Structure formats: structure tokens, C-alpha cells
Amino acid sequence: MxxxxxxxxxxxxxxxxxxxxxxxxxxxxxxxxxxxxxxxxxxxxxxxxxxxxxxxxxxxxxxxxxxxxxxxxxxxxxxxxxxxxxxxxNHMGVAGGGNRWWNDVLAHGQASRYARFFDIDWSRKLVLPILGEPLTKVIADGQITVERREGRAEIVAYGEHRLPLCDEDQDAAETIALPELLDRQHYRLASWRVSNDELNWRRFFTINDLAGLRxxxxxxxxxxxxxxxxxxxxxxxxxxxxxxxxxxxxxxxxxxxxxxxxxxxxxxxxxxxxxxxxxxxxxDEAMGSDWGVDGTSGYDFMEEVAALLHAPEGTRPLGELWAQLSGRSVEFAPEELQARQDLLSWQFAGQLDQCVAAFAKLLASVPELEGAITTAMLRRAIERLLWVFPVYRTYGPDAPETDEPIRAEVRQRVARFVPPGEAFVVDRILDWLSGEGPGDEVLLSEAVRRFQQLSAPIAAKAVEDTAFYRHAILLSRNDVGFDAGRLSLSVAAFHERMAGRAERFPHAMLTTATHDHKRGEDVRARLAVLSAIPDRWREQVKQWERQTMALSEGLDPADWYMLIQTLVGAWPEPDDMADFAERIAAWQEKSLREAKLRSSWEAPDSDYEARCNALAKALIEEDAGAEFRDGMTRLLADIAPAARANSLVQVALRYTMPGIPDCYQGTEFADLSLVDPDNRRPVDYAAREQALESGGVAKQALIADLLRLRRADPDLFTTGSYHPLPITGHGRDRAIAFERRQGATSLLCVSGLRLAALMDADGRIDWRDTEVALPEGPKRLAELLNDGPVWYQLRPA
CATH class of the missing domain: 3.20.20.80 (Glycosidases)
Structure with a gap:
């Protein structure tokens, strides 16, 4: 159902x-x-x-x-x-020795019935990059042994990695010299450091523990x-x-x-x-409507509603503040480009080699191109296409409606990077990506596959797991599926997208929090308020900069500013402060290592990370951070009404827009979580059950009431039409109104947006002459939104 x-x-x-x-x-x-x-x-x-x-x-x-x-x-x-x-x-876990399919491949190589299950290049031995040092040193150090378990001999590395031996070596495993024994296996043990360059099987992104499935x-x-x-x-x-x-x-x-x-x-x-x-x-990517699915799992909606909550007037001043503090670009595009270039050369070099080799084989099947295009030209063209590819991937001849505009955009983007006289190579590759052009059909399919299964992880790792940790105009605009180059989305554009949802994907999922989000939905809602008060925010940041100068000595100003934003967004209630410093330290470690500038997972800078952690701990709980905390208390009190409004409006939109709303575990209460594993902490369900019995806290009560309406008339919310309602007057760009209609039944909704600029010190909103055009005539927002930022009314047939 x-x-x-x-x-x-x-x-x-x-x-x-x-x-x-x-x-x-x-x-x-x-x-x-x-x-x-x-x-x-x-x-x-x-x-x-x-x-x-x-x-x-x-x-x-x-x-x-x-x-x-x-x-x-x-x-x-x-x-x-x-x-x-x-x-x-897409993939399976292959670490720890528990995957019987993978173990069978290790034991029997290409003869295994599971050899074709995994995406392995069998032109050479399967590379296992599980060692901490080169193989010869690990053997010399006695870190590899042969042991028997349940009658079968195994290779044991570091006492934790257990690898099967081929059948031929079972009887004499303990008598054969170790280097010779290892050389006879279907796999080659190697240092983890060679994986980016030498891995000959597709992994999930850059994770060696996850092998791609065919x-x-x-x-x-x-x-x-x-x-x-x-x-x-x-x-x-x-x-x-x-x-x-x-x-x-x-x-x-x-x-x-x-x-x-x-x-x-x-x-x-x-x-x-x-x-x-x-x-x-x-x-601006559209998903094809002929996939046979009900839509996406909701990251696109999360992006749309988050952008709607941000005020456009914050774009320039917040950008200027970031550039002034960090010395980095105010534009996101240069950060993304640099991250793509870094990742392609650092972590995907082996996959790039395989992609180039596949296109070289395809090229060799086209006699008329012999001598016109070299392998080096192919590499330059593929690299540059991956630098600028605007989407995760294309889909070939089955998706001309969505692919053709993408290829046209790529041609335009890549032009400034193409060496003189080599534009025709780029054109040839783009033609091949469309499924057209000369060449062997099997080789064409393989080359296109290699490119598409490289463009997707490059986009994910370069944008979400690198550039998002380097660029921080406002961290509430850096999350999975977000466009960090755009601070805000207009009400008109949001209406257009929701009408499109109603028409094309009325059953797609709507979410604002997931197991993969980088900041909880209420962290983003709170930080979004800053876009509406950039001058107040700049003043506070400059004050904190002066107050923390001694504590921050030796830290990159960009890292300092990301920490400050994170503390503002995630600062918990007093009862939840006990582990806050530890949570922030875990976030800092991930943030610094994903950025790959001052530290990394491959080569952690423990001294720098410790200095960052020390600053955070001082600001959160030590005497040296008292002035900072005073400022935090005042700021949070000032923005609390607008932050609460953003939180409730976000909920209201999720449960009234075309689609199927999802509630991520525990987020019916305030969600001030950070990136995983913080967003997967245990949930106090007893508190939530008790609250619901007594009427619910604000978010929970709103969810329950809107779901009561959805239960009473599900068709209205899933297949009902979507119609914007005009708003006029002083606050016309500070509210959104729409009608959902199914037959004679309708739901009218009005919500305030970006309200900090209209609020007084007590949180009251000055709507003045703002009106919404309801079906029966205009209505003043001062009447509809007198008791809160959200008003809705179900009008049965």
C-alpha cells in the first residue's frame, strides 16, 4: 500500500x-x-x-x-x-571475514561461482590493501601467520584479518615458505596506501571494506x-x-x-x-518520470525547504564575512572545482586509469580515429569532464530527455579547461556517453559504465565530503543534496517545484532529517535565522573573534568560524550539556579530516586536532569561555522565536506538500544532531510516548495533528492538486500560502518565513497590511498567524 x-x-x-x-x-x-x-x-x-x-x-x-x-x-x-x-x-561488506561469497572468490579466484558477482578486473590478481606496511616488512615483522580453523588453513594478518587459502595449498600450507605461499594465491596482499592507485575492483566511494556488486x-x-x-x-x-x-x-x-x-x-x-x-x-536536475519508481527518498525536498527558510538578503553580507574571516573564495564553485581535482588525483587515480583504459580500447575499435586521438588526450578530456560534471551521472540512450541538457551544459562548462585543439576529443566522449558514435558495442558499454561509475563518487566525495567541509558561508546550506552556491530559494520558485511534484511524483518521499545528514533539521532551522539578521550576526562574530583570540592562536580562521557556527546551531538545552564537548570533538575530527587541508584520515594531524578540541572545550565548559557563553546565551535568546518558527514551518511543509512525509527517528522532538554517528544516537522514546499522551511538545503535536488530517483524507495529501495563494503587503516575501484540493475538499495553509526581520524583542510579528488571498477573499496574516507561524484549515466537501 x-x-x-x-x-x-x-x-x-x-x-x-x-x-x-x-x-x-x-x-x-x-x-x-x-x-x-x-x-x-x-x-x-x-x-x-x-x-x-x-x-x-x-x-x-x-x-x-x-x-x-x-x-x-x-x-x-x-x-x-x-x-x-x-x-x-550496489555493494557488500568484505571486511572481517564474514562474507562467504567474497571468501569463496579469494579461495577460488575466477573459478568461484561468485567471481562475477563482484566488479573485479581479473587481468591481474585481486588486490587486498589491508596491510599497514609493505608486504615484505609485514612478513619480516612476523605479522602474517598461517593458522587452521575448522580444519582449513588460513592466512592471518595482524591477528584480525583471516583470509582463505586456495585448495591446492591446504595440505602443505604450514611447510611452504610464506612469500611463496602468498604468491600462489588468487589475491595479492598490499599496504592500504596503494588502494587509491592499484585497486582492481570497484569499491563504494573510497571505502575498501565495501566491494561493488554487478x-x-x-x-x-x-x-x-x-x-x-x-x-x-x-x-x-x-x-x-x-x-x-x-x-x-x-x-x-x-x-x-x-x-x-x-x-x-x-x-x-x-x-x-x-x-x-x-x-x-x-x-536544477530533473529526474526522469519513466524509471518505474515513486520518486526519490527526499534529499531534494530537504534542500528545497531548507533554502526556502533562508533570507536572500543575507547572501552578500554573509559571503563577505566568510571571505574576510577565512581568506577563501566567497563563491562555492572554485572550492568544488579544487575538491574535484584533488579527489580525482588523490583517491580515484586507479579508477581513472581503468576508465581511460576502457575508452582507449573503444578508440582502438574505430579505425577512422586511428592516430587522431591519443590515450593522453583521452585522459585529459575525461579528467576535465569530471572536474565540471554538473550531476552525479548520465543514463545513456534510455534517458535523452534528461541527458541532453546535461551534456550541453558540460560542453559549456568544460570549454575553458580543454587544451587548444582538443575540443573534438571532449565532443567524441560526450557522444559516446549518449550511446552514439562509432565503435564496438560491448566496448562502448564498458567505457560508458566506467565513466558513470566514476562521475557519481567523484561528485559525492568532492562536494559533500570535501568542499562542504572547506566552505562555510552558512553551514545550514551545506548538507546532502544541497546547493551550497545558493543561499536562498524564492517563494515563487518553491511553489513551482511543489506543483511539479504534485504532477510528476506525488508519492515521492519528503524528509528533512536522515541517517546521513550533516546537521539536524533544527540545527539548520536555527542557523537559517542568521541569514535574516546578517548585521547582528557580524557584530556577534567580531566580538567573539576578539574574545577568543588568545584561545584560537594557531588555528585556521576558517576552522574557527565553522566551529562557531556549529556551536550556535547545535547548542543544547542545559540538561543536555553533559556530553556536548565530546560530541563537538567528534564532529571536529570528522570535519577536519574530510576537508583534507589541515588533517586527513590518511595522515591525521593530532596536534592540530587537539588544539581545535581544546578551543571547543574551553568555549563550552571552561572559565576561559565564560564571555563567549554569555554572548551565546544572549544570541540564542534573541533568535529563539525565529528559530522555533523555522522549525515548525519546516514540519508543516513536510506534512502538507505533495509527497509522503518521513520522520527520522526521534526528530519529533528538537533535532540538534550533527553528522554521523551523532545523528544515530539512542532515542528516548519513553519521553516521546509520555509527551504524546499529554498533548505533545510543539513539533510532535504539530506532526500528530497534521497526520490526523492525512489519516482522515489521504487522497487529498497524495493526489490532491497544489495551488499557490497570492500574498500582498508589507510581509509578502515573509510568508508562503497554498491550497491542496481534491474534488470539493481542500486544505488551506499559510506559514511565516524568515521572520526575524519582522519580529520585536518579544517575538511578536509586525505583519502590518500583509494579506493572503483565500478562496472566500483576502485575510490579514495578523489574524491568521497571531498564535504561531503556521495556520491551516481543512475544508471538507
């Missing part, structure tokens, strides 16, 4: 299925229609997220196994609810999806969310195949499977 509203749970050993089952009555009272589960298949031992799947054919025993999942699903059914699960078709292969598809089809046939799940769909060889074909398979399964209830994809859309 199509969901009315979902609630996302992050399952792990400490929060198994039984814990979620106990919360079904609470979710039902809240108004949720579907549990939305993180991956339920067997993951690496102790996994806290489930995306490192080691066995997609079995439900994770650490979560309770199939019996507990069945019990959860049946409990949901008894309350008229359903279940949606997150599936991971789900485009019929056998791989069937074996990795059999469990999902059975669970759907038995009525235990109602649909899926597809993780990282752009990592697949053919996302378009995969989704249509998945839809066809689900549609072919007869269900007693007659409902169609709900399918959404995790897909990051660029600022």
Missing part, C-alpha cells in the same frame, strides 16, 4: 526489531502508516548502520533474525500499518533480491528504498526491472509495491 507517512528506524544490535515492535502503538497514535527500516539483511558483525551487507539472502540475526522481523511486520499489520525496507544493491548480471540480481521478493509476496514488506542507485551500471534499467518483478507478484491486498530511490539531484 502507498504510505501515508513513514517513520525511519536505524536498526543495530542495540536497537533490534523487538524494540521497534514495542513502539508500534506509539507510531500509530502519532499517525504513522509505515515503519521505514534501515537495511535488515545480515551485515558485518556489530554494524551500527547495516549498509555493509555480508549476506543479502538472510535477515540479520543481530537484529533478531527473520522471526523477530516477522513479528514486527505482523504487529504493524494489526495496527493497520506496513513496512518499507532499505535495500543495498547487480546488472541476471544471476546476481536474482540471488541478491530473492529475499525481498519473498518478503513482499508474504505481505511482510510493502516496498523498498534503493540505496545509492546511481552507483549501479544501469540505474534506469535496474529500477524498471525491479518494478516489473514486484508487479508480477500477486498480493492478496492488491497493493502495488512502493519504490523510492536514494538519488542526489543537482540544483
Amino acid at each position: 502507498t504510505p501515508r507517512a513513514t517513520y525511519r528506524f536505524q536498526f543495530h544490535m542495540g536497537f533490534p526489531f523487538a524494540e521497534a515492535e514495542a513502539l508500534i502503538p506509539y507510531l500509530d497514535r502519532l499517525g504513522i502508516s509505515h515503519v521505514y527500516a534501515s537495511p535488515i539483511t545480515t551485515a558485518a558483525a556489530g554494524s551500527m548502520h547495516g549498509y555493509d551487507v555480508i549476506d543479502p539472502t538472510r535477515i540479520n540475526p543481530e537484529l533478531g533474525g527473520e522471526a523477530a522481523f516477522r513479528s514486527l511486520s505482523e504487529a504493524a499489520r494489526r495496527h493497520g500499518m506496513g513496512v518499507i525496507i532499505d535495500i543495498v544493491p 547487480v546488472e548480471d541476471d544471476a546476481v540480481f536474482e540471488e541478491t533480491h530473492a529475499l525481498y521478493f519473498r518478503l513482499y509476496e508474504e505481505g511482510l514488506i510493502d516496498g523498498v528504498r534503493i540505496d545509492h542507485v546511481d552507483g549501479l551500471t544501469d540505474p534506469f534499467g535496474y529500477c524498471r526491472r525491479l518494478r516489473a518483478r514486484f508487479d508480477a507478484i500477486a498480493r492478496d491486498d492488491g497493493n502495488r509495491a512502493y519504490i523510492v530511490v536514494e538519488k542526489i539531484l543537482a540544483a
Whole structure:
């Protein structure tokens, strides 16, 4: 059944299925229609997220196994609810020795029935970059041994990595010289430092523990999806969310195949499977409507509603403040370009080599191009295309509607980087990416695949996991799927996008918080207020700069400013301060290492990180930070009414716009979380249950009331039309109004936006002559929004 509203749970050993089952009555009272589960298949031992799947054919025993999942699903059914699960078709976890498919490949090489399951280049031995030093040194240090377990000999590295030996070496494993024994295996042990350059199998982004799957292969598809089809046939799940769909060889074909398979399964209830994809859309990228899915999992909506909350007048002054403090560019584009160049040469060099080699083979199949294009030309063209590619990837001849505008934009962007006389090479590659042009069909398909499975991780790692940690005009505009080059979205543009949702993807997911967000939804809502009061913010920042000068000595000013913004956004209530310094220290470590400027995961600068942590700790809890904390108290008090308004408006829009609203675990209360693992901390559900029984805290009460309306008339919210309502007068750009209509039933909604500029010291809003054109005539906002920033009214037929 199509969901009315979902609630996302992050399952792990400490929060198994039984814990979620106990919360079904609470979710039902809240108004949720579907549990939305993180991956339920067997993951690496102790996994806290489930995306490192080691066995997609079995439900994770650490979560309770199939019996507990069945019990959860049946409990949901008894309350008229359903279940949606997150599936991971792109990759599997291969660390820790628990993946029997991967172990079989290591033991038998290309002869393994699972050899084709993984995306491995078998022209040389499979490279395993698990060593801390070169192999010869590790052997000399005695860090590699041969041991037997259950009668079979294994290679053991550092006492933790257990690797199978080939069958031929089982009997004499202990007598053969270790270098000779290792040389006889189907894999080559290597230092982790060579992985970026020498890895010959596709990994997930830059994570050596996750190996890419060839789900485009019929056998791989069937074996990795059999469990999902059975669970759907038995009525235990109602649909899926597809993780990282752009990592697949053919996302378009995969989704249509998945839809066809689900549609072919007869269900007693007659409902169609709900399918959404995790897909990051660029600022103006449109998703094709012929994928056979219900839409995305909601990062695009998160971006749209966040941008709507930001005031455009903050763009210039906040940019100037960032440039003045950091000495870095006010524009995001140069940061993105530098990050793409860095990542392509640092972390994706091996994948780039493979991509160039694939195009070189394709080139060799075209006699008329012999001597016209060299391999070096191909490399230069591919590199430069990846520097400027505006989206995660293209999709080939099946998607001309979306791909053609992208290729046209790429041609325009790349022109200034192309060496003189080599533009025709770029054109040739872009033609090949469209599925056109001369050459062997098989070689063409492989070359295009290599490019598309490189452009997606380059975009993700360069933008979200590098440039977003280097650029900080306002951190509330740096999150998964966000356009950091744009501070604000106009009301008119937001209306246009929502009308498009109603027309093209009325069942797409709507979210404002996820397991992957970099800042919680209420952190972003609070920081967004600063865009409406840039002068007040500049004054406060300059005061803090003077007050913390001695404490900040030796720190990069950009790192100082990111810390200040993070403290403002995430500063908790007094009762939650106990572990705040530790949470900030964990965020700092990740932030500094992802930026790759003063520290990195590969070569951490522990001294610099410690100085940053010391500053944060002083500001949060030590005497040296007393003046800072006084300023924080005053600022938070000043912006609290506008921040609360942003928080409630964000909720109201999520639950009234075209689509299916999702509530990420625990965020029915204030969500002041930071990047993972902070956003996956345990949730106090007892407090939430108790609050709901007594009427709910502000966010929770608003969610419950809007879900009450959705339960009463679900069609209005899913398939109802969307119509903007005009606003005039003094505050016309400080509010949004619209009508949802289904037949004679309608829902009218009005919400305030960017209200800090209209608020007095007590939080009262001066709407003056602002009016909204309701169907029965104009109405003053001072009357509608007198008691809060959100007004809505359901008008039944």
C-alpha cells in the first residue's frame, strides 16, 4: 500500500526489531502508516548502520533474525500499518571475514561461482590493501601467520584479518615458505596506501571494506533480491528504498526491472509495491518520470525547504564575512572545482586509469580515429569532464530527455579547461556517453559504465565530503543534496517545484532529517535565522573573534568560524550539556579530516586536532569561555522565536506538500544532531510516548495533528492538486500560502518565513497590511498567524 507517512528506524544490535515492535502503538497514535527500516539483511558483525551487507539472502540475526522481523511486520499489520525496507544493491561488506561469497572468490579466484558477482578486473590478481606496511616488512615483522580453523588453513594478518587459502595449498600450507605461499594465491596482499592507485575492483566511494556488486548480471540480481521478493509476496514488506542507485551500471534499467518483478507478484491486498530511490539531484536536475519508481527518498525536498527558510538578503553580507574571516573564495564553485581535482588525483587515480583504459580500447575499435586521438588526450578530456560534471551521472540512450541538457551544459562548462585543439576529443566522449558514435558495442558499454561509475563518487566525495567541509558561508546550506552556491530559494520558485511534484511524483518521499545528514533539521532551522539578521550576526562574530583570540592562536580562521557556527546551531538545552564537548570533538575530527587541508584520515594531524578540541572545550565548559557563553546565551535568546518558527514551518511543509512525509527517528522532538554517528544516537522514546499522551511538545503535536488530517483524507495529501495563494503587503516575501484540493475538499495553509526581520524583542510579528488571498477573499496574516507561524484549515466537501 502507498504510505501515508513513514517513520525511519536505524536498526543495530542495540536497537533490534523487538524494540521497534514495542513502539508500534506509539507510531500509530502519532499517525504513522509505515515503519521505514534501515537495511535488515545480515551485515558485518556489530554494524551500527547495516549498509555493509555480508549476506543479502538472510535477515540479520543481530537484529533478531527473520522471526523477530516477522513479528514486527505482523504487529504493524494489526495496527493497520506496513513496512518499507532499505535495500543495498550496489555493494557488500568484505571486511572481517564474514562474507562467504567474497571468501569463496579469494579461495577460488575466477573459478568461484561468485567471481562475477563482484566488479573485479581479473587481468591481474585481486588486490587486498589491508596491510599497514609493505608486504615484505609485514612478513619480516612476523605479522602474517598461517593458522587452521575448522580444519582449513588460513592466512592471518595482524591477528584480525583471516583470509582463505586456495585448495591446492591446504595440505602443505604450514611447510611452504610464506612469500611463496602468498604468491600462489588468487589475491595479492598490499599496504592500504596503494588502494587509491592499484585497486582492481570497484569499491563504494573510497571505502575498501565495501566491494561493488554487478547487480546488472541476471544471476546476481536474482540471488541478491530473492529475499525481498519473498518478503513482499508474504505481505511482510510493502516496498523498498534503493540505496545509492546511481552507483549501479544501469540505474534506469535496474529500477524498471525491479518494478516489473514486484508487479508480477500477486498480493492478496492488491497493493502495488512502493519504490523510492536514494538519488542526489543537482540544483536544477530533473529526474526522469519513466524509471518505474515513486520518486526519490527526499534529499531534494530537504534542500528545497531548507533554502526556502533562508533570507536572500543575507547572501552578500554573509559571503563577505566568510571571505574576510577565512581568506577563501566567497563563491562555492572554485572550492568544488579544487575538491574535484584533488579527489580525482588523490583517491580515484586507479579508477581513472581503468576508465581511460576502457575508452582507449573503444578508440582502438574505430579505425577512422586511428592516430587522431591519443590515450593522453583521452585522459585529459575525461579528467576535465569530471572536474565540471554538473550531476552525479548520465543514463545513456534510455534517458535523452534528461541527458541532453546535461551534456550541453558540460560542453559549456568544460570549454575553458580543454587544451587548444582538443575540443573534438571532449565532443567524441560526450557522444559516446549518449550511446552514439562509432565503435564496438560491448566496448562502448564498458567505457560508458566506467565513466558513470566514476562521475557519481567523484561528485559525492568532492562536494559533500570535501568542499562542504572547506566552505562555510552558512553551514545550514551545506548538507546532502544541497546547493551550497545558493543561499536562498524564492517563494515563487518553491511553489513551482511543489506543483511539479504534485504532477510528476506525488508519492515521492519528503524528509528533512536522515541517517546521513550533516546537521539536524533544527540545527539548520536555527542557523537559517542568521541569514535574516546578517548585521547582528557580524557584530556577534567580531566580538567573539576578539574574545577568543588568545584561545584560537594557531588555528585556521576558517576552522574557527565553522566551529562557531556549529556551536550556535547545535547548542543544547542545559540538561543536555553533559556530553556536548565530546560530541563537538567528534564532529571536529570528522570535519577536519574530510576537508583534507589541515588533517586527513590518511595522515591525521593530532596536534592540530587537539588544539581545535581544546578551543571547543574551553568555549563550552571552561572559565576561559565564560564571555563567549554569555554572548551565546544572549544570541540564542534573541533568535529563539525565529528559530522555533523555522522549525515548525519546516514540519508543516513536510506534512502538507505533495509527497509522503518521513520522520527520522526521534526528530519529533528538537533535532540538534550533527553528522554521523551523532545523528544515530539512542532515542528516548519513553519521553516521546509520555509527551504524546499529554498533548505533545510543539513539533510532535504539530506532526500528530497534521497526520490526523492525512489519516482522515489521504487522497487529498497524495493526489490532491497544489495551488499557490497570492500574498500582498508589507510581509509578502515573509510568508508562503497554498491550497491542496481534491474534488470539493481542500486544505488551506499559510506559514511565516524568515521572520526575524519582522519580529520585536518579544517575538511578536509586525505583519502590518500583509494579506493572503483565500478562496472566500483576502485575510490579514495578523489574524491568521497571531498564535504561531503556521495556520491551516481543512475544508471538507
